[in-house]
Amino acid sequence: MEGFVSLLDPRNPDVRVELGMARAEYALRASSMAFAEQLAAIHETLIEARAFPEIFVGPSYLSIPDAVAFAERAAIADLAVRLGLAEQTVRAQAEQARVLLLCAPRVWSGFRDGDIPAPNARIVADLAATLPATAWLAFEDAIVEAASTVAPARFRGCARAARERVQPEAAAELHRRTAEERRVWVEHDIDGMSWLTAYLPSAVAQRAMAHLDCVAQSLVSAPDEPRTLAQLRADVAGDLLAGVLGSEGPHVGVAVGVMVPVLTLLGLSEQPGTLEGYGPIDADTARELAGHAPSFIRILTDPITGTILDIDRTAYRVPxxxxxxxxxxxxxxxxxxxxxxxxxxxxxxxxxxxxxxxxxxxxxxxxxxxxxxxxxxxxxxxxxxxxxxxxxxxxxxxxxxxxxxx
Structure with a gap:
């Protein structure tokens, strides 16, 4: 019939949309299956490394203390290099596979079949690892269906609630033990910026944030203050931690290296400098740090040779x-x-x-x-x-x- 367009005609936009949806669903399922296979392979490789340590430490090293532990660490490093992952990630993925196999076998089976997305499987593994063996079955019963039907953002809340219901330990004791893991770390971003993150007890984190809000709010209303409230919070936090504010407390001097090409320092070049622990910084910032910040150690480099110190020393100790x-x-x-x-x-x-x-x-x-x-x-x-x-x-x-x- 003239003018009739079949639903199967690829020129039909409805068909293209439906095909796109199906491809995305298939890809998600395949990616979950592939990730489960990756976890299984890592877990099984480490079992082999522990069973046959001579592969990784060599026969001559088998007599050293902790030879099996060194074999496992060598295998983790080998996997990390091959997969382009951090060793901590490889270790975590091996542990996730182990926990799912042991504590939530039905979730593991659904994960390997592609029915449970990888983020949900990781959530189950992370939470199940914190439970005693007596609570594993009840926990899996409570979350196995939701794991395959609820999106990760909502599933985490469901799984946490289920964990709380089956957790036999007292909440106060759990908090005391978890609080021992408090820490601070930094992650470098681009354009001379970094993320400073702190893992703290909730009460401390809330008080800290309230204090930042209080100081920032007192500054934002100033008539000549151009910064937003979010910018003020960040600036106040940075000043407090760097010792600019709160000078009544003890001051601890910190030395950080900044390496500046000599032509950049003289203003004859815009070649970036290098901030120790971060990497490249723009020329203006490098000049400012090298010229005015007493807590920075200045290291000038020759524009041609880079002043790389490659001089043989006659002593073992490094000068x-x-x-x-x-x-x-x-x-x-x-x-x-x-x-x-x-x-x-x-x-x-x-x-x-x-x-x-x-x-x-x-x-x-x-x-x-x-x-x-x-x-x-x-x-x-x-x-x-x-x-x-x-x-x-x-x-x-x-x-x-x-x-x-x-």
Whole structure:
């Protein structure tokens, strides 16, 4: 019939929309199945590492204390490098698989079949891990249906409520134990900004926020105040933590390195500087910090050579000037993908001092305590190449050097 458009005709927008919806649903289901398979593979690989530690630590290391633990850590590092994940993430995913298999097998089955989305499965694993074995069945009974039908934003609330109902421990004791995990951390963003996050008891967090609100509200009404309330809260929090406000309390001096190309410092170049623990900062900020902030240690670099200190030393101990430069150069632990600050790491002689290695920039690099011990107690191998540092895993995977921090 002339002018008739079939519902199956791809030119029909209704059909295209329906196909798009179906593709999205299929992709979500497939992604859940794939993620469940990833968790299962990680979990099973670590079981193999514990059962056959010689794969990761080598026969000659089997006699060392905690050989199995080192094998597991070496395997986690191997997986992290191959998958492009943080080691903490690999460990967490292995634990999620273990908990779901043990504590919520029906949720695990639905997750592997694609019926339960990955965010909901992670929520179940995280909450089930905090419950005693006697409460696992009741908890799974309460959330297994919702896990497949409720969106993650709402499911978290449902699952938390179910956990509270089946939790046999006293709430006060639970809070006391969880409060021991309080901490503060920083996550770097772009354009010279970072997130400063604190995990605190709720009462403390609420009082802290109320105090910020009170101070910010007292400032926002000033006739010449251009900042918004949100900006004032952030500025007040930063000033309080940096010691600008509340000077009646004890003052603790903090030294942070800022590395500035000499031409930038002289105003002849706009090449960015480097702020220790963060990375590149704009030239104006670098000049201001280098010129006016007494709590910043100024490190000037030659515009051509970069003044890299690569002078052989005759002593094992790393001199303070070289140590400071290396801290700026590396920025973080030099193991592939590790983000621990260099300031919190060990300085390792890549070629051991006893084997003729020198105390020089070309033979020194920062390793966090975990990767330092892993280097010496497992089959992980490190090598200096012109582009940086290359690591070879116990299973033969070679990782390319991470790019420099500046």
């Amino acid at each position: 303070a000037d070289l140590k400071r430069w290396l801290q700026m150069r590396d920025g973080t632990c030099t193991f592939t993908g590790c983000g621990r600050r260099a300031a919190d790491c060990d300085l390792d002689h890549n070629i051991a001092w006893a084997d003729g290695g020198t105390t020089s920039a070309g033979n020194l690099s920062h390793l966090c305590r975990n990767h330092h011990r892993l280097k010496h107690n497992s089959r992980w191998k490190v090598e200096h190449v012109p582009e940086g540092i290359t690591w070879t895993s116990p299973t033969g995977h070679v990782s390319r050097p991470d790019p420099p921090p500046f």
